[in-house]
Amino acid sequence: MKAVVIYRYGKPDVLQIVDLPLPRIKPDEALIKVRFAAANPKDTFIRKGRFKLLTGWRFPLQLGSDLCGDVIEVGHQVNHIRVGDVVWGAVNGWRGGAHAEYIAIKGAWVAHKPTGISDAEAAALPLVSLTALQALKQFKAGQRIFINGASGGVGTAAVQIAKVLGLHVTATCSERTVELVKSLGADELVDYTQQDIKRLDAQFDVFFDVFGNFHFSSVQGLLTHDGRYITTVPNPRNFWDALRTRFTYQTAQVIVVQSNIADLERLRNWVETGQLKPVIDSVYPLSDIRAVHEKLETKRTQGKIVLEIAQQ
Ligand SMILES: NC(=O)c1ccc[n+]([C@@H]2O[C@H](COP(=O)([O-])OP(=O)(O)OC[C@H]3O[C@@H](n4cnc5c(N)ncnc54)[C@H](OP(=O)(O)O)[C@@H]3O)[C@@H](O)[C@H]2O)c1
Structure with missing residues (x-):
């Protein structure tokens, strides 16, 4: 073969x-x-x-x-x-x-x-939607999420899955992909080439760093008092942040995707009902x-x- x-x-x-x-x-x-x-x-x-x-x-x-x-x-x-x-x-x-x-x-x-x-x-x-699902399934409807890197593989799945879960989605991408991310259901869009994300005047329950160019400390100011930073980048710094924030209000988490039948079935249902494209x-x-x-x-x-x- x-x-x-x-x-x-x-x-x-x-x-x-x-x-x-x-x-x-x-x-x-x-x-x-x-x-x-x-x-x-x-x-x-x-x-x-x-x-x-x-x-x-x-x-x-x-x-x-x-x-x-x-x-x-x-x-x-x-x-x-x-x-x-x-x-x-x-x-x-x-x-x-x-x-x-x-x-x-x-x-x-x-x-x-x-x-x-x-x-x-x-x-x-599979890989991108399992990653998004495993990062986001812990959150409840009504919570506010910021998604960095919304137009890529994981980001396009994350925007849609966040909406299925009832989250309020603010997403960032560049101007060339704004229409795509809007069409996926993002509530608010920020062009990261025009605005400094770290200086946004907003608070989020979740900062999902899909693209991976931030870290916990750099966006702590954007998190609510018990907000969570989630990154897709499994490097020592991010694992250390996850470890050291285990018992603090604001927390960091590194997502490491794992394929499994239950999550694939949940995603299948969303695809078949037109909620995940x-x-x-x-x-x-x-x-x-x-x-x-x-x-x-x-x-x-x-x-x-x-x-x-x-x-x-
Ligand atoms: N830990 C895990 O289990 C796991 C699982 C899956 C993926 N990952 C990791 O997650 C990361 C993203 O994966 P992916 O498949 O989504 O990547 P991807 O599809 O290659 O991402 C491409 C997107 O990144 C956006 N982008 C480029 N520069 C950016 C910037 N400075 N700020 C924000 N967005 C920017 C681009 O959008 P614009 O052109 O609009 O900027 C483009 O649409 C990768 O590092 C991947 O290895 C980890």
């Missing part, structure tokens, strides 16, 4: 498409023939070696987190899906594998694909993987880049 791999960390030219043996499943896994897979900033960070301590030095290293595809085989411990089902989901942890024709993935990380959306749209959602920037063939990494690194994608893996 064809798969995207790296044999060393580096620039996009270390990405290769090679032939690998078909993966063999364990009792708790399913073999999926991948139709479409999403591209994520995480793929570029892993390629560059930013998470070397976690991704290790065992090569080839496969990339790719979330996917939509056909179930080809299931281990005897996997009961919720069957051969022939079409599923969506994401790989947890640091060694990927979704940018390949087949993947052996834990059954607990995939669930039935929502109806009413295309396979490419289904592949676009995938936002696709572009679709590329797997052979364009280097160009896709270059495009991701511009940090200018609106919604998701999706890779077409299998020709239907």
Whole structure:
């Protein structure tokens, strides 16, 4: 099978498409023939070696987190899906594998694909919408949230999920993506190229730093007395802030997404009822993987880049 791999960390030219043996499943896994897979900033960070301590030095290293595809085989411990089902989901942890024709993935990380959306749209959602859901499900209707980075993959899911949960959403993006973010339901918009976010005259129960260019101390003044700063960036400073604020009124939290069936089912319901819509920037063939990494690194994608893996 064809798969995207790296044999060393580096620039996009270390990405290769090679032939690998078909993966063999364990009792708790399913073999999926991948139709479409999403591209994520995480793929570029892993390629560059930013998470070397976690991704290790065992090569080839496969990339790719979330996917939509056909179930080809299931281990005897996997009961919720069957051969022939079409599923969506994401790989947890640091060694990927979704940018390949087949993947052996834990059954607990995939669930039935929502109806009413295309396979490419289904592949676009798992990682980013699970991240947004797991960050926001702790909050109650009526609370005020600020979303930084609202027009990217996680941001477009976060704005919609925050609205489903009944939050009041103030979002920031640049002028080029204002119409998109407005169409997703944001109540108020701030153009971060025109206004200094840290000096906004407002208070929020949640500051969701999706883009990750702030930190807890820099936005404490924007938080209510028991407000929470949530970041998607798992670095030592952010983990330290989360630890040291455990018993203070204002708190910091680092979100580390985990795919699971219950959350995928909750998201499926929102997709099928039209409350959560995938936002696709572009679709590329797997052979364009280097160009896709270059495009991701511009940090200018609106919604998701999706890779077409299998020709239907
Ligand atoms: N911890 C976890 O479990 C987890 C899970 C998923 C993602 N993440 C991380 O979350 C981050 C965001 O992921 P993503 O998929 O949403 O990224 P993305 O789709 O690549 O984000 C692109 C967006 O960033 C916006 N942007 C660029 N510069 C900005 C700035 N200075 N301020 C605010 N927004 C800016 C752009 O909008 P404009 O052009 O409008 O500025 C663009 O739409 C990444 O670091 C990713 O690795 C972490």
